[in-house]
Amino acid sequence: GKTILVTGVASGIGRRTAELAAQMGAEVIGIDLVKPEHIVGRFIEADISSQAGVDKVIAQLPDEMDALCNVAGVSGQSGAAITLAINFFGLRALTEGLVTKLRTGASVVNVASIAGFGWKENSQRASAIAKLGGFPDANQVMKDFDIPNEAGYPISKEILLVWTMLASQQALFRSRHIRVNAVSPGPVETPILTQFRQVLGDERVDSDVDRVGRAGNAGDIAPAILFLCSDAARWINGHNLATDGGLEASLTIEQC
Ligand code: NAI
Numbered sequence: 451g452k453t454i455l456v457t458g459v460a461s462g463i464g465r466r467t468a469e470l471a472a473q474m475g476a477e478v479i480g481i482d483l484v485k486p487e488h489i490v491g492r493f494i495e496a497d498i499s500s501q502a503g504v505d506k507v508i509a510q511l512p513d514e515m516d517a518l519c520n521v522a523g524v525s526g527q528s529g530a531a532i533t534l535a536i537n538f539f540g541l542r543a544l545t546e547g548l549v550t551k552l553r554t555g556a557s558v559v560n561v562a563s564i565a566g567f568g569w570k571e572n573s574q575r576a577s578a579i580a581k582l583g584g585f586p587d588a589n590q591v592m593k594d595f596d597i598p599n600e601a602g603y604p605i606s607k608e609i610l611l612v613w614t615m616l617a618s619q620q621a622l623f624r625s626r627h628i629r630v631n632a633v634s635p636g637p638v639e640t641p642i643l644t645q646f647r648q649v650l651g652d653e654r655v656d657s658d659v660d661r662v663g664r665a666g667n668a669g670d671i672a673p674a675i676l677f678l679c680s681d682a683a684r685w686i687n688g689h690n691l692a693t694d695g696g697l698e699a700s701l702t703i704e705q706c
Contacts, residue, residue: 454679457498458522460486462640463561466668468518474676479515480505484523493554498522498540499532500677501585508547515678517557518548523606530602531588534579537606543585545630546622551572555627557679561613561671562632564694566607566660567593567701570622573612577606580613591706600649607634611690618688629687631678634696638666662695670695 454471458464459480468478468490477492477531485495490539496507516646520541526533545558554556575595582591591597597605610632617630637643637658643665647655673694677683687703 451475452517452679453479453512454517454519454610454676455481455511455548456519456521457541457655459493460484462642462674463638463671464521465490465636466625466672467521470669470672471676476516479511481488486578492522496690499535499543500540501543504540504543504547504585508544508551511548511551511582513551514553515548515551515556516553516589517559518545518552519675519679520558520560521675522559523642525604525642526600526603526606526652527645527649528603530592530599533602534588534591534597537603538579538609538613539585539588539608542580545617546684549622549626549628552626552628553602555684556629557683558617558623558630559633559675559678560610560626560630560632561675562614562634562690562693563603563699564632564634564636565604566703567607567698568604569611572605572608576608576612577616579609580616603649610647611623614690615688622701629678629683631686631688632690633671633674633678634690634692634694634698635671636662636666636692636697638668638669638671640668644670658697659668659691661700662697666695 455475460482497503614632
């Protein structure tokens, strides 16, 4: 079987991804800030919001893993700095730090969001931040790039979408034939959606849900993540798979 590492495993999409991977015969290693109620496979408690937290978890992980599912994320409710640190800088530090622990031909899947839909308009900013070295001070990044505190979430996902493409082209990953892709959910019924409703308002979320007829559930997203992890997706690299019932198509068509 394959060994799959899943971040954000205690809740929502990460939890469902771990359960489905285990059902399909994979060995699962889960990471989260919070201990899950039901542990699937092996669990490591970790906080990926800092380089120290990332280093601590990397030291506990085995070699030759087959896939990394970067699912952990926060809503933005706690401010842009921590949101950028978890949703992007921590995710990137973990992924780059794990390159030598992933086998040749392994797969990385980044859970982005329809919230990153605006990346094309903001691609200069997104790529400039995606290219910052090390684990930057997120407060400084906010100042340098004029990021308002309430815009942390969409901007973190815009950066993640651009970095997914960037990473897929980088020698660090290419030399080991590691594919890097993204999955972008629309609104999905998990605890984070309650926070989005508080931040964005019910109308905004409901209008997205209405466009596609229903909200998603974690079981709608997990198979897309695991498909990109699988060898069936071996010729898919640097791609963003909208997994949103058609929401991205609806928003795109509106702009045509
Ligand atoms: P969730 O809130 O149910 O799960 C997120 C998990 O990440 C939690 O278990 C949490 O403890 C963990 N986490 C947060 N900070 C962490 C840290 N510093 N270190 C380690 N783990 C940490 O939310 P959900 O829906 O499962 O979200 C998963 C991903 O999907 C996130 O990246 C989110 O942005 C994305 N997403 C979710 C959507 C939704 O409507 N539910 C829509 C689009 C994207």
